[in-house]
Amino acid sequence: MAPVALLEHLRSEEDARFDRVFPESIRLLSRVFWTPVSVARQAAGFLVTRPGTRVLDIGCGPGKFCIAAAVGSPGHFTGIEQRRRLCEVAWRIIRNAGIPNAEVFHGDMGGLRFDDFEAFYLFNPFAEYLEPEGRIDRNIGESEGHYDEFVRTVADRLSARPTGTRVATYCGICEEIPPDYDCVGNSADGKLRFWEKSR
Ligand SMILES: C[S@@+](CC[C@H](N)C(=O)[O-])C[C@H]1O[C@@H](n2cnc3c(N)ncnc32)[C@H](O)[C@@H]1O
Numbered sequence: 001m002a003p004v005a006l007l008e009h010l011r012s013e014e015d016a017r018f019d020r021v022f023p024e025s026i027r028l029l030s031r032v033f034w035t036p037v038s039v040a041r042q043a044a045g046f047l048v049t050r051p052g053t054r055v056l057d058i059g060c061g062p063g064k065f066c067i068a069a070a071v072g073s074p075g076h077f078t079g080i081e082q083r084r085r086l087c088e089v090a091w092r093i094i095r096n097a098g099i100p101n102a103e104v105f106h107g108d109m110g111g112l113r114f115d116d117f118e119a120f121y122l123f124n125p126f127a128e129y130l131e132p133e134g135r136i137d138r139n140i141g142e143s144e145g146h147y148d149e150f151v152r153t154v155a156d157r158l159s160a161r162p163t164g165t166r167v168a169t170y171c172g173i174c175e176e177i178p179p180d181y182d183c184v185g186n187s188a189d190g191k192l193r194f195w196e197k198s199r
Contacts, residue, residue: 040068047119048075059125063090070102124172
């Protein structure tokens with residue numbers, strides 16, 4: 001897709017149009033695994049408090065949240081994703097569309113310093129470890145041990161961030177959110193929740 005056409009798709013508010021930037025195999029997973037465009041933009045509105053706010057998407061898939069948020073917001077969106085094939089999709093879109101405020105890294109989120117970020121987004125990244133039949137593919141482990149370890153890592157790191165740090169969660173039971181964060185709002189359907197570190 002030419003860069004101008006690509007950007008038109010990425011600016012769309014409609015998921016069906018936005019998702020056409022993805023290869024079919026990735027597009028088919030969108031309804032279940034990737035953030036809807038309207039949710040990404042609503043979350044960005046809460047997370048970005050000034051131009052350049054550095055937002056981390058923990059488990060970013062093919063970058064749908066980061067890209068949808070970046071084209072409509074002055075924040076800077078970084079994703080970390082363990083599946084290389086998903087990162088490659090994100091890299092290609094970001095490069096071809098020339099999006100300066102989105103980037104994606106390949107790796108385990110446990111290896112990334114949270115200190116470099118001011119706000120955080122999670123779309124139920126670790127649910128797959130609990131529900132093996134609902135996995136994106138068979139390339140990761142599935143034990144509850146992993147789930148507990150990842151949840152604890154995120155909770156500890158969020159807890160170490162300064163008072164006022166903002167987090168948005170989409171779906172899930174939010175076990176990654178430590179008790180020093182308060183829920184300060186949510187979307188009408190209750191799936192998107194806004195959190196702020198209060199103490
Ligand atoms: C439900 S998808 C959400 C994707 C994206 N955040 C979005 O909203 O469109 C969760 C993603 O988290 C990734 N993930 C799970 N555990 C991870 C880990 N420990 N490190 C990096 N990525 C992880 C999965 O591979 C999957 O792509």
